[in-house]
Amino acid sequence: MVVVAIIDLEHQLILNRIMLPAAIVLLIVAPFWGEAGLGRSFPGIDSEMLASFANSVASGAGGYLVFALIVLVYPQGMGGGDVKYAGVLGLLLGMPAALVAFWVASVVGGVVAIFLLATRRKGRKDLIPYGVFMSLGGLVALWAGDDIFSWYRGLVY
Numbered sequence: 132m133v134v135v136a137i138i139d140l141e142h143q144l145i146l147n148r149i150m151l152p153a154a155i156v157l158l159i160v161a162p163f164w165g166e167a168g169l170g171r172s173f174p175g176i177d178s179e180m181l182a183s184f185a186n187s188v189a190s191g192a193g194g195y196l197v198f199a200l201i202v203l204v205y206p207q208g209m210g211g212g213d214v215k216y217a218g219v220l221g222l223l224l225g226m227p228a229a230l231v232a233f234w235v236a237s238v239v240g241g242v243v244a245i246f247l248l249a250t251r252r253k254g255r256k257d258l259i260p261y262g263v264f265m266s267l268g269g270l271v272a273l274w275a276g277d278d279i280f281s282w283y284r285g286l287v288y
Contacts, residue, residue, distance in 0.1 A: 132266035135216060139262030145212025150219055154191070157222035161187035164225070171225045186225045194221030194229055213261050220269050228276035236261070236268035 139145055162180040164171055164187070170179055171186035195218030202209050221229045240261055247253040271279070 132269045136263045136266035139212070139260040139266075143210075143258050143260050145210070145216050145262045147212075147215070150212070150215040153219050154215075154222060157187065157191070157219065161222065169225075183225075187222050190224065190226045190229045191218045191222035193226075194218050194233065197233075209261060213265065216262055216265055220265060224269060224272050224276065227280040228272040231276040231279050232265065232268035232272035234268070235271045236264040239267060240264035 135145055135149060138149075162184040164183045165179045171183040173182040173185040173189070176182040176185055195214060198209065198214040198217040202211065202214055217233070220232055224232055240259070243264070244253070244259050247259065248255065253259060
């Protein structure tokens with residue numbers, strides 16, 4: 132995530148040569164998250180390995196599809212690298228941590244964008260590298276995603 136953030140910040144690119152190998156490795160390790168103490172559940176699946184794999188794949192596909200839809204609706208707002216990165220983060224984090232990551236990225240990215248626009252450091256047509264905020268969201272989700280999601284559920288329910 133740090134490498135992606137640095138490259139995106141410096142070049143406004145999220146490279147396929149990073150995303151594709153990452154996706155392949157994450158698909159291979161997806162059934163084994165439980166062995167690392169990061170077990171994932173999936174409705175209707177009792178097998179821990181299969182549930183972990185299904186959760187990762189559904190999270191990756193969901194992240195990819197949501198961001199692809201955003202690009203279809205507003206193509207100038209985001210690049211294809213961001214779409215692929217959303218899929219990779221979904222594979223890595225699973226649900227509900229991926230939701231936390233995307234929420235943190237949206238909030239922090241929005242606040243920074245408003246600040247940059249308000250201070251005239253960026254204009255409306257200038258690029259703001261969103262991969263940086265997705266990486267930050269991913270790191271927050273890795274460190275505290277379950278706690279944040281539990282806190283949020285406590286507020287809602």
